[in-house]
Amino acid sequence: MSTARHASAPFTVDLVVLTALTSELAVLLEKGKGNSGRWTLPWRLPVRSESLNAVSGRLAVSAVGSKAAWIEQLGAFGDGRAHPSLVQLSVAFVAAVPHEMAGPERGFHWFPVRDLPPLAPRHRSMVEAAIERLRMAVDRAPIAFRLLPPRFTLTELQQMYELLLGKRLHKASFRRSLQAASLVTATDEWRSEGRGRPAQLYTFAPKRKNRPARGVRFDLLGGTGV
Amino acid sequence: MSTARHASAPFTVDLVVLTALTSELAVLLEKGKGNSGRWTLPWRLPVRSESLNAVSGRLAVSAVGSKAAWIEQLGAFGDGRAHPSLVQLSVAFVAAVPHEMAGPERGFHWFPVRDLPPLAPRHRSMVEAAIERLRMAVDRAPIAFRLLPPRFTLTELQQMYELLLGKRLHKASFRRSLQAASLVTATDEWRSEGRGRPAQLYTFAPKRKNRPARGVRFDLLGGTGV
DNA sequence: TCGAATTAGTCACTAACTGATACTAAAGTC
DNA sequence: GACTTTAGTATCAGTTAGTGACTAATTCGA
Incomplete structure (x- = not known):
C-alpha cells in the first residue's frame, strides 16, 4: 500500500x-x-x-x-x-x-x-x-420497472428482465407470474411499433400481497464452493 | 463524530x-x-x-x-x-x-x-x-451442515434449518427436496434418542448438480418498500 | 386487394412441486 | 401387551412452471 x-x-x-x-x-x-x-x-x-x-x-x-x-x-x-x-x-x-x-x-x-x-x-x-x-x-426490488418509462408494453418489460438477468424468458410463463403478482395494470392505450399487432400499454401499480414463503431451496446449493 | x-x-x-x-x-x-x-x-x-x-x-x-x-x-x-x-x-x-x-x-x-x-x-x-x-x-451455502457434527439425523438437520430460518418446515417436503438435491448420503448407523424409533445417521456429501434456473420471482417483490 | 410476414396475446397440456394427512416402523413406558 | 413417542414413507389434491401451438392485429409487398 x-x-x-x-x-x-x-x-x-x-x-x-x-x-x-x-x-x-x-x-x-x-x-x-x-x-x-x-x-x-x-x-x-x-x-x-x-x-x-x-x-x-x-x-x-x-x-x-x-x-x-x-x-x-x-x-x-x-x-x-x-x-x-x-x-x-x-x-x-x-x-x-x-x-x-x-x-x-x-x-x-x-x-x-x-x-x-x-x-x-x-x-x-x-x-x-x-x-x-x-x-x-432484480426480483426483490422493482428495478426493471424503474428503468422503464411510466407506460410500457409487456414485451418491453420482459426484454428488460432478460437484459438484467442475462437470460431468455418464456413469454407465457413471464406473463402468468406477472399476473399472479398483480404488479401492473393495463391502460386503454395501445402502441403500434412498426410491423406486427400493436401492444397494450401497462403501468406499474403493485398491490401488496403476502409472500408465499417457500421451503428450503437446496437446489441453490449445487453451484459454488460446497 | x-x-x-x-x-x-x-x-x-x-x-x-x-x-x-x-x-x-x-x-x-x-x-x-x-x-x-x-x-x-x-x-x-x-x-x-x-x-x-x-x-x-x-x-x-x-x-x-x-x-x-x-x-x-x-x-x-x-x-x-x-x-x-x-x-x-x-x-x-x-x-x-x-x-x-x-x-x-x-x-x-x-x-x-x-x-x-x-x-x-x-x-x-x-x-x-x-x-x-x-x-x-442459508440456501446458497451449506451453513446448516457445517453447524452440525459430521453425522446427523435428518430431524436434527431440519431443526437446524428451522432455527436458522426462524420458521417451521414441513417434514415430508423438507426430505423430498433434500433428496432431490442429493446432498446427503445415509450411513448404516442409527441413533436411539430416548423414546421413539431410532433415527438413521447421514453425512453431508454433495454431488454437483446444475441449477434449475427458474424464471422471474415476482412474488418476492411484494414484501418491502415497493 | 390479398396474402405473407411479423409481433402481441392466450390457451391447453404436461411435468413438477407443495402441503397436508394418513399411514407403517421401531423403540420406550406402564 | 397396550399405549405413547419419534422416524420415515405413501398418497392425494391443489398449485405452479415450462412448452408449443394457437388466435389477433397490424405492415409490407406483390
Missing part, C-alpha cells in the same frame, strides 16, 4: 452505475481525474461526518444528473487491489438508472459491460460484484 | 459470530475493552496492508478458538451511529460456528439474539443485518 494521507476521510466511496443500453448492460465510467487518464468508476473522498448513503446518493446525482432509480451498498473493497486514489479502503455502491434519463454529465461515458476499458483492479472487482448484486436484487 | 486519530488503519473490522444455541440463534459478545464495560461485538483496528478477509478470519479465530464454518462480509457501517472505537467507519463480517466447537475464549459470551444486552447503535444494526444475511445465505 502507498502512504497517501490527506485531510478528508481515509476511504473513498465508489459507485457502479448500471443501465440498460440498447440490448446490453452498461456501466458509467469517468475520464480519470489524476494519473494516467484512464477510465475509472466515479468515486469521491467524503468529508468527515457525511453519511455513506448521502455521499453515494450525491455521487450518483453528480454523475447522471438525477436521483438513481435504485441504489444499494455493495460492501467494502480493499485487500491490496489497486485503486486510483491510493487509499486503502473503498466502500462501493451499486445503482441503476434508466438510460433515457438526462444523459451522463460531461466527462462520463457509458460502456457495455462486455467491453470495458482497462480499469483499476479494485474497480474491476466492484463491477463484477455489482452485476451479480443487481441480478440478485 | 469524534476526533479520535490513532496510528493504525482508520476503520475497524467488526464481527458478528452467530451460532445455534439450544433452540435459538445466539451472538458472540465481548466484555467491552475500554469505556463503560458494556458488551460489544468483537472488533479490531487492523494494521495497514492487512486484507479485510485476513483480519476478519483471525478475529474469528481469536474469539471462538477455531476457524469459522462460514464467514462473509456484511458491508460498511458508519453514518453517525456510535461505535465503541469512536472511529468513523466499520467493516462488518458475519460468521457462523457450531456451538459445540471449542467454546468461546475468555471474556466472550453467547447471547440469544432475542435477549441482547445494550449495544452500541452501530453494533445493533450490524446484528440485525447479520441475521438477515445469514437467512439469505
Whole structure:
C-alpha cells in the first residue's frame, strides 16, 4: 500500500452505475481525474461526518444528473487491489438508472459491460460484484420497472428482465407470474411499433400481497464452493 | 463524530459470530475493552496492508478458538451511529460456528439474539443485518451442515434449518427436496434418542448438480418498500 | 386487394412441486 | 401387551412452471 494521507476521510466511496443500453448492460465510467487518464468508476473522498448513503446518493446525482432509480451498498473493497486514489479502503455502491434519463454529465461515458476499458483492479472487482448484486436484487426490488418509462408494453418489460438477468424468458410463463403478482395494470392505450399487432400499454401499480414463503431451496446449493 | 486519530488503519473490522444455541440463534459478545464495560461485538483496528478477509478470519479465530464454518462480509457501517472505537467507519463480517466447537475464549459470551444486552447503535444494526444475511445465505451455502457434527439425523438437520430460518418446515417436503438435491448420503448407523424409533445417521456429501434456473420471482417483490 | 410476414396475446397440456394427512416402523413406558 | 413417542414413507389434491401451438392485429409487398 502507498502512504497517501490527506485531510478528508481515509476511504473513498465508489459507485457502479448500471443501465440498460440498447440490448446490453452498461456501466458509467469517468475520464480519470489524476494519473494516467484512464477510465475509472466515479468515486469521491467524503468529508468527515457525511453519511455513506448521502455521499453515494450525491455521487450518483453528480454523475447522471438525477436521483438513481435504485441504489444499494455493495460492501467494502480493499485487500491490496489497486485503486486510483491510493487509499486503502473503498466502500462501493451499486445503482441503476434508466438510460433515457438526462444523459451522463460531461466527462462520463457509458460502456457495455462486455467491453470495458482497462480499469483499476479494485474497480474491476466492484463491477463484477455489482452485476451479480443487481441480478440478485432484480426480483426483490422493482428495478426493471424503474428503468422503464411510466407506460410500457409487456414485451418491453420482459426484454428488460432478460437484459438484467442475462437470460431468455418464456413469454407465457413471464406473463402468468406477472399476473399472479398483480404488479401492473393495463391502460386503454395501445402502441403500434412498426410491423406486427400493436401492444397494450401497462403501468406499474403493485398491490401488496403476502409472500408465499417457500421451503428450503437446496437446489441453490449445487453451484459454488460446497 | 469524534476526533479520535490513532496510528493504525482508520476503520475497524467488526464481527458478528452467530451460532445455534439450544433452540435459538445466539451472538458472540465481548466484555467491552475500554469505556463503560458494556458488551460489544468483537472488533479490531487492523494494521495497514492487512486484507479485510485476513483480519476478519483471525478475529474469528481469536474469539471462538477455531476457524469459522462460514464467514462473509456484511458491508460498511458508519453514518453517525456510535461505535465503541469512536472511529468513523466499520467493516462488518458475519460468521457462523457450531456451538459445540471449542467454546468461546475468555471474556466472550453467547447471547440469544432475542435477549441482547445494550449495544452500541452501530453494533445493533450490524446484528440485525447479520441475521438477515445469514437467512439469505442459508440456501446458497451449506451453513446448516457445517453447524452440525459430521453425522446427523435428518430431524436434527431440519431443526437446524428451522432455527436458522426462524420458521417451521414441513417434514415430508423438507426430505423430498433434500433428496432431490442429493446432498446427503445415509450411513448404516442409527441413533436411539430416548423414546421413539431410532433415527438413521447421514453425512453431508454433495454431488454437483446444475441449477434449475427458474424464471422471474415476482412474488418476492411484494414484501418491502415497493 | 390479398396474402405473407411479423409481433402481441392466450390457451391447453404436461411435468413438477407443495402441503397436508394418513399411514407403517421401531423403540420406550406402564 | 397396550399405549405413547419419534422416524420415515405413501398418497392425494391443489398449485405452479415450462412448452408449443394457437388466435389477433397490424405492415409490407406483390
